[in-house]
Amino acid sequence: MTAVGAELRRGPFRAGERVQLTDSKGRLHTIVLQPGREFHTHRGHLRHDDLIGRPDGSTVTNTAGIEYLALRPLLPDYVMSMPRGAAVVYPKDAGQIVTMADVFPGARVVEAGVGSGALAMSLLRAVGEDGRLWSFERREDFAEIARANVRLLFGVEHPAWVVTVGDLVERLPATVPAGTVDRVVLDMLAPWECLDVVYDAMTPGAVLICYVATTTQLSRLAETVRGHGGFTEPAAWESLIRDWHLEGLAVRPEHRMHGHTGFLLTSRRLADGVAPPLRKRRPAKGAYGQDGAEPMPEGEWTPEDVGERIPSEKRVRRVRRAVTESSGPTTA
Numbered sequence: 001m002t003a004v005g006a007e008l009r010r011g012p013f014r015a016g017e018r019v020q021l022t023d024s025k026g027r028l029h030t031i032v033l034q035p036g037r038e039f040h041t042h043r044g045h046l047r048h049d050d051l052i053g054r055p056d057g058s059t060v061t062n063t064a065g066i067e068y069l070a071l072r073p074l075l076p077d078y079v080m081s082m083p084r085g086a087a088v089v090y091p092k093d094a095g096q097i098v099t100m101a102d103v104f105p106g107a108r109v110v111e112a113g114v115g116s117g118a119l120a121m122s123l124l125r126a127v128g129e130d131g132r133l134w135s136f137e138r139r140e141d142f143a144e145i146a147r148a149n150v151r152l153l154f155g156v157e158h159p160a161w162v163v164t165v166g167d168l169v170e171r172l173p174a175t176v177p178a179g180t181v182d183r184v185v186l187d188m189l190a191p192w193e194c195l196d197v198v199y200d201a202m203t204p205g206a207v208l209i210c211y212v213a214t215t216t217q218l219s220r221l222a223e224t225v226r227g228h229g230g231f232t233e234p235a236a237w238e239s240l241i242r243d244w245h246l247e248g249l250a251v252r253p254e255h256r257m258h259g260h261t262g263f264l265l266t267s268r269r270l271a272d273g274v275a276p277p278l279r280k281r282r283p284a285k286g287a288y289g290q291d292g293a294e295p296m297p298e299g300e301w302t303p304e305d306v307g308e309r310i311p312s313e314k315r316v317r318r319v320r321r322a323v324t325e326s327s328g329p330t331t332a
Helices: 075-081 091-100 118-127 140-154 168-175 191-201 215-228 313-327
Strands: 018-022 028-032 038-041 044-047 058-061 067-071 108-112 132-137 161-165 181-187 202-212 235-237 244-247 250-253 263-268
Touching: 018 075, 028 038, 028 075, 075 091, 075 118, 091 118, 091 202, 091 263, 108 118, 108 168, 108 191, 118 132, 118 140, 118 181, 132 140, 132 168, 140 161, 140 313, 161 168, 168 191, 181 191, 191 202, 191 215, 202 215, 215 263
Parallel strands: 108 132, 108 181, 132 161, 181 202
Antiparallel strands: 018 028, 018 067, 038 044, 058 067, 202 263, 235 263, 244 250
């Protein structure tokens, strides 16, 4: 049986698929091939028909003699160039999530929230057709953008994916049988508010991995995981990527790098009735405030509290309209 979307990765370029063009200076342009359309820059234009039917890895020349290398975009290229409503989980973090959470073929995974669908694409690739990914998103417009982006990547509705619009705490117990989830991925403002409900959904030994943007979120999350009593001692880290300039003997780090995007925290569900071993590490003086009280603010957190950029409603409507039109109608 052919994997979902595999046929789109092979053979000549087809109408309706994305192609990445690279010029002689390394500048990237991503276009969706459509018969009769043209790709224009200030230095000539290129007919889409000149690409349709050519093999992956071809070169084409525009009307001004500018040569482009044409390749199918890899998943990281697709994620960084696709239409987005919410901010995406960057490929460097998505790769860490799939590997460090040990997301395997056939796994049953819960994700919240879905955003623009970037992380869902990596998770669906990992679980395959025999697995299951339940994605929860509070906003209908974000969910629609995510569905369209994933449909554009795979070419069809992925059979392993279920998107639910609503709050995770309210909808998860009614959507997923208790004690059946292998992995839980939380990309949300206050993941500590969901620990009880995801604990009930997880099977013993299952992995919880959370993605948060700030140190205040990370601290609150770690202390809540420790205080819950049903999880192992949490581990946290971030990943930074520095590209290198490679030209003859001029081999050096690039001047710019992919710095902080978010923190990842992992823990595993304990078996029912098992108490975690007592921590023997002495906390630093003042780590929990002068009186030992919880230092984090109470109440509902907002994206503005942690410095997130909030897309305007006008932008989200524009992206939603554009991506759903290009992805085609939803099939049952």
